[in-house]
Amino acid sequence: MRTPFLFLLASPMLFACRDTAPDATKTPTESAATTTATTTATTTAKAPSATEPPAEPPTKAPEPAAPTAKPTAPTQGTKEPGDTAPEAFEGTAAAVEKKIPEVHTVELRSVRAGRHAGFDRTVFEFSGALPGYRVEYIDKPVRRCGTGDPVTIAGDGRLRVRMTPARAHDDAGRSTLSPVEQRPKLPVLLELAPTCDFEGELTWVLGVGSPNRYRVLELRDPPRIVVDIKHGRAP
Template sequence: MHVRQGLYALGVACGLLGLGCQKQEPPTVPMDVPAVPPPSNTVPREGPAATAPVVHQVLDVKEAGPKATAAAVPDAGRPTAQVDAAPDAAWTTAAVQKPRGEPPSVTLRSVRTGTHADYDRTVFEFDGPRLPGYHLGYVKTPVQRCGSGDDVTPPGQAALEVRFTLARAHDDQGQATVAQRTLKPALPSVLELERLCDFEGEVTWVLGTTRRAPFRVLELTNPTRLVLDVQH
């Protein structure tokens, strides 16, 4: 009898000792918390910084007047962007142009691309408060580099040429302001961009696209940009 009582007391003591040594686990973080969606009607920054804050809201071209303004979100400290629709800023496969011949040449500072739900976007950013004249349209291939006359055949089934006048892509010392002569974003519609010309007030780029897709042109200010959207 005494032996049984001793064994029972020993078991109780061991149980209490085990509870005293047991560690409390920290509360776990649930893994199924849904991600916070981005603000509605916004697009991500073009180019490599695709995960950075959004640049601006998408302008509904159909509702845009000559000076339509869209509310904007911060663009890396830049002022609120005003969005102007070009006179024929609708989806088209025909040539779009706006001639301007006022000197001096406007300097191209950057070219960047990005993809969105239904279209690919290419942005040409310039110094100063105004854009140069421009002409955009599909052209036959091969196209030629100015100066050398060398043939260039962009990838894809179509070539969309973007020509600026009066413009330049170099500084007063002759150094290129856009280092890359060729960009290969390999987007759903825009496969490649190549600079064909930077000579005597003309800057020309050609986009190799997967097909002769409709495109639209927008003018943005603060900073000065020409936006080219190509449908998927």
């Protein structure tokens, strides 16, 4: 009777020890992982403190300022093939004229202008040969030949270049000229204006800021009449 009674007293103690003992079926690594996962979940679930300031958005770097556009420089003319004339020249303010026999009419192919050291240049390029010419300053109103319509020219001076026998069209009446910049915005030369192309007479008027001295050159291969107008007035 005494032995069974002792067994009954010991049974509750055995069950209590079994519940509190570590799970023998789990390895030490698995037990540590379970503990870490539980701790991480608890930390993640924790709400942020109400006293903590909200995170500020990242500051945007200022955009670089757009570069300022530089003013366009006047067109710099290139030296014409065959031009051996010196850059510096005395020039004249009087009329310059050359007459030739009227053998055949030559065609004007291009007109161009550019800035050079100390002067502005206008080039009239022809096919075949050079015509005769007369270059002079005029102080009377400029008018178109044939119609007599007035032509407004920029500047305080007007240098007329009359060439003959010459024309700027073919037998069908089509222009033989390449595009021309008629307002080149050079220091002295302000405008190039055609005023006559009729019966072998071809005339252009150069509008200049002031009637400065000029010179006329004849160049070959191809044939060209060159008019250079000085930047400064003669002393």
